Amino acid sequence: MKPLFEIRDWKVYFPFTQGNLFHRVKGNIRAVDGVSFYVNSGETFGLVGESGCGKSTIARSVLGLVKPTGGEMFWEGEDTRKIQDFHTTAFRRKLQMIFQDPYASLNPRMTVGKIIAEPMNIFRLYPASERPLRVMQLMDRVGLNPCYLNRYPHEFSGGQRQRIGIARALAVQPQLIFCDEAVSALDVSIQAQVVNLLEDLKEELQLSYVFIAHDLSVVRHISDRIGVMYLGRLVEVAPTREIYESPRHPYTRALLSAVPIPDPVRQRERQRQVLQGEISSAEVLEKDGEPARCAFAPRCPCAQERCFRQQPVLKGEEHQVACFLHDS
Numbered sequence: 001m002k003p004l005f006e007i008r009d010w011k012v013y014f015p016f017t018q019g020n021l022f023h024r025v026k027g028n029i030r031a032v033d034g035v036s037f038y039v040n041s042g043e044t045f046g047l048v049g050e051s052g053c054g055k056s057t058i059a060r061s062v063l064g065l066v067k068p069t070g071g072e073m074f075w076e077g078e079d080t081r082k083i084q085d086f087h088t089t090a091f092r093r094k095l096q097m098i099f100q101d102p103y104a105s106l107n108p109r110m111t112v113g114k115i116i117a118e119p120m121n122i123f124r125l126y127p128a129s130e131r132p133l134r135v136m137q138l139m140d141r142v143g144l145n146p147c148y149l150n151r152y153p154h155e156f157s158g159g160q161r162q163r164i165g166i167a168r169a170l171a172v173q174p175q176l177i178f179c180d181e182a183v184s185a186l187d188v189s190i191q192a193q194v195v196n197l198l199e200d201l202k203e204e205l206q207l208s209y210v211f212i213a214h215d216l217s218v219v220r221h222i223s224d225r226i227g228v229m230y231l232g233r234l235v236e237v238a239p240t241r242e243i244y245e246s247p248r249h250p251y252t253r254a255l256l257s258a259v260p261i262p263d264p265v266r267q268r269e270r271q272r273q274v275l276q277g278e279i280s281s282a283e284v285l286e287k288d289g290e291p292a293r294c295a296f297a298p299r300c301p302c303a304q305e306r307c308f309r310q311q312p313v314l315k316g317e318e319h320q321v322a323c324f325l326h327d328s
Contacts, residue, residue, distance in 0.1 A: 002077035003038035004208055005095075005176050010035045010071035012054070012061045029282050031057045033232040034071075036314070039176065044202065044209040046223030046240070048216060048255070052282075054232040055212045056100070059178040063097055093123050093172040100181035102161035106153040112139070112164055113149035119171040138167040142197060159190035166197065176208045183218060195222055216259045220244055228252045231282055231295040238319040248321040250300050275299045294324075 013028035032054040039045045047055050060066040062073065073080045075094070096119075099105035106115055116135045120126060126134055136146035142163040153161055162182065169177055179198065183191040195218060201207060213219050219226060219240075226243045228236045228251065236249040247253045254273040277299040294300070297307040306324055314322040 001040075003074070004041040004043075004076060005210075006036075006038035006074040007058075007062065008036045008072045008074070010058065010061070010073070011069040012057050012066060013069040028069075030232050031282065032061065032068075033282075035229070035232070035234050037227050037234065037237060039208050039210060041175075041208055042202070042206055043224045044211050044222055046219040046226040047210060047212045047229060048214060048219050048226060049229035050214065050255075053229040055229055056180050059097060059180050059210065059212060063095055063178065064092075093119070094175045095178070096169040096172065096174040096176075097178045097180060098162070098165050098169050098182045101185060102158050102165055103153060105165055106161060108153055111150050111152055112144075112156075115153070115164060116149075116167050116171055119168060123172050125172060134171070135167075138170055141170070141201075142167045143193075159186055159194060162186060162194055163197070166194075166201070170201070170205070173205075174207070176210070178210045178212065180212045181214070182211075184213060184215065191218065198222065216255060228255065231280060233295065234314055234320075234322065235296065236319075236321045236323075237314065237316075238321075242319050248319070248326055249323050250302050250325075251296050273301070276301075294322075 010032055011030070011034055012032040013030050015026065015028055017024050017026050019025050035054070035058060037045065047058070049055055057066060061068040075091075110118070113132070113135050116138055117131050120131050120134065125131075132149075135149060139146045139149060144160060144163055144167070148156075153164065156164065162185075165182075182198070183194050186194060198209065199222060202209065209222075211219060211222055223240050225237065225239050227234050228243070228249065230251050236243065236247065236252045238248075243252065244256065247256055250273075254275050257273040280295045280298055292311065293309060294303075294307045294312055297303045300307065302325055304324060310324075312322045312324050312327075314320045315327070
């Protein structure tokens, strides 16, 4: 069975120049550096990691908001480069995105009805006379009163604005939705409501998600598989249960040790894995070429001499890890 969506060796570099008037050196910030993963139909793939590791850049580059530097993208096993004008044809509507900021992602000069109807107009879905009814149906489905379709975004709360974003993403009947920190800007109680809504929509509409977040408790609740990122690279990919019960990469273990436990006694007794050392830079100068070490090595409590001379690659089948400790 072919995955619904897949990227291979995906790269997004941002060029920069440093130095003075007489001596300038060029290089690249490797925001995403050779990431590969797949999403099956009806699956939620969680993507976690600290801020700046490249999670959102992956989503934006896949959807054409940022130009990728290299890599391959496949849809149902077909190379998207062979699909003519992938990012401009009706095929493009199969991928949509829910953005992090539920206010900045909505046009403040447009009413909610027009915001939700805009994707339908762009892709010419449904007869024009049917679109207002479709908008009201979508608003009702995400928990908004259809009577509010002529109101503006500033008249809604943060959770309601995020529901507007969800309705807009659903307007073109997508198959895969990238949820980019979709609940991180909301109160905890509202987060639960939005996550439950996303799960209900997934079952009802047979959707697939790439759920990007830094809150590991939310990711655990909604994801089938999880990929852990560090400085532009995946360091571990596994089913959710395995990630939480038997993490293999030292960075994954450190992340999980920081997740609060709702039991005060266990929380006091647990041992935190505090990382020491400086975070490696994602900047790579032209003269330096390929990185010659594991990016996590300067902070890793298990680092070996080999880790500073060679970059590990993601290995394994169902449970993949990029660490020399698990080389077989």
